[in-house]
Amino acid sequence: MAARSKIFVGTFVHSKTLGELEYLHDTVVAVDGSGKIVAVESNSSADAVSQKLGWTTDEVDVTTTKTAQFFFPGFIDTHLHASQYPNVGIFGNSTLLDWLNTYTFPLEASLKDPAKARKVYSRVIRKTLAHGTTTAAYYATVDVASTNLLADLCLQAGQRALVGRVCMDQLSPAYYRDESPEAALAATRESIAYIESIDPGREIVRPVLTPRFAPSCSAPLMRGLGGLAKERPDLPIQTHISENKNEIALVRELFPPESTGAQDDSYSGVYDAFGLLTDRTILAHGVHLSESEAELIAKRGAKVSHCPCSNSAITSGAARVRWLLEKGVCCGLGTDMSGGYSPSVLEAARLAALVSRHVAMGGDDKAKLTVEEVLYLATRGGAEVVGLQQRVGAFAVGMDWDAQLVGLSTVDAQGEVEGIAEGEEDGNVDVFGWESWPDIVAKWVYNGDDRNTRKVWVKGRLVHERK
Known part of the structure; x- marks a missing residue:
């Protein structure tokens, strides 16, 4: 009918x-x-x-x-981990890297159980829809079947979604990682093919390349994903960048310029060297970006998902959104559950306004974001971040x-x-x-x-x- x-x-x-x-x-x-x-x-x-x-x-x-x-x-959530939803509010006193090992990896790995995955994914979809989120950029897990199930459930519920199988072959527990770069790429292709088969016109769901973040991916895996991104210029890319200072130091240690061919040892330079910094790339956080990194991101047309709730909860820092916007970097909002405690993009907008005031209290009064500006980030800005600005975000x-x-x-x-x-x-x-x-x-x-x-x-x- x-x-x-x-x-x-x-x-x-x-x-x-x-x-x-x-x-x-x-x-x-x-x-x-x-x-x-x-x-x-x-x-x-x-x-x-x-x-x-x-x-x-x-x-x-x-x-x-x-x-x-x-x-x-409808609100557009440009960064959240569907697989972490049961852990919202459970970030304790951990640092980012400790938190991943203590809370996140065990939960994500457990969603290989299809019954548990269905329970978690069904709830996060219902919960975000109830808060007005019509589009979500989801991270799933490394498991292909679990990732495909998330896409199925989004399509059934009618929530517009980017669904990504997480790629990671190092710096994670042996029980939860890709066996090799080749295995990661094969699994990624398998999940992409499935998601495209259930919604060929990409009317509701579409796949997204998802290297978890640089430290969890070996150079060969990053290179392979960059090659896939070049092969499939229609696919968006999502990952993390400059969320935490210890994480940034780890990237410098793992990816020295002589090993990547990057112009410098910056986090953004690593993604750029592997072909993963494009106008289709969604970079979550961007809390500690340098001047040159912001300029490079703007030059490549990559976008930033601002996650004020998570950045505050895990004590990562206060992202300078006004500064990024003035640099020409498009920004949207992300709930980043479960680093963030709320499924609400309205809450993210509220916190974006408050965090900007803390940045302003540091000496930059123009950093303050208005109600009008945070609502733009929640809608039109988010639509551009996920590549849907011609379809959603306004009337x-x-x-x-x-x-x-x-x-x-x-x-x-x-x-x-x-x-x-x-x-x-x-x-x-x-x-x-x-x-x-x-x-x-x-x-x-x-x-x-x-x-x-x-x-x-x-x-x-x-x-x-x-x-």
Whole structure:
């Protein structure tokens, strides 16, 4: 059965530019059966737009916003480990490298059990969708079957996803690593072929090359992945960079310039030497990048996933997002579970604003990020990071309807919440009626959570509804 056309009526909020949100009131957005936006018209009606498009009333579903509700683009999580979701909040007092060995590798290895993998992956997909995440760049595990299962589940649930089989053949436990560079490349090709077979048009899921991070990959494996990236210029790449100072020192030790042919001993230089620093590359963290590294990343067109929750939780440092943006580096937001404790990109946006203020308190006042800017990173910026800027991140004709309906609580004269049914949760954002729309959105950014995410759509399909 063909999907029905849909019309959405009311207030729409999305990023126009990095520093500007656009508020479209009394607006109608029409979405065809394929999930594509075919009309955006202000000061019109559902009937008028339907008639203009030749749609009859009985073949169209209409959704209209209520007071203190608005449509917002779906969030894009540019970096998270689906396999680590059960460990959210369990980062203890470890350093990054100790944390991997103590918490992360044992959990990831255990997901070779298909029943356990299904339980974990199903939950992380449900949880992120409930927080408005319509697109996620996922790391799975080294196991092909487990990785393929994650892709299957994303496709079934309707969550747009990049799914990567993790490559690692050194500096990890013997029980959890690729046997050799050749084995890693063969397994990667196998997983890529499977993911492309279940969604040939890449409408929802697509594979992504995933060297875990430079220290966990031998030079031959890095070289092989660089060759695969050159062979398949349509594939995105995701990895980590400059998250932790000890990690950076380890990269220098493992990959001296004379062994790689790099121009220097920088972390980014290592990726560049192996052909893995491209305009399709997603670099998570980038906390301790040098001037020359930022310039090289910008020159190659690589992107950075800013993970403020994880960077703070594991005490990695405060990334200088304003500095990266001014260098011409595109940035998005990542939850980086389980280094990060929350599945919410809204929480990541909130923390990005707060971390930027800590950078500013270090002497760079212009480092502060505004509400408008962190929401841009959560949507349009994230879309560019994952290579989907022509399809998602805003409301425009020709783009896919990846969106969330946000609902906030309105307060009556007695201080009670209006229009809430018995047993419903009212959330943490109170709207009194005198706030401007920029104020309402700011209150949502700083106080909102999944209780405010009423409905979520991906490519026109309703994938989550809060009951």
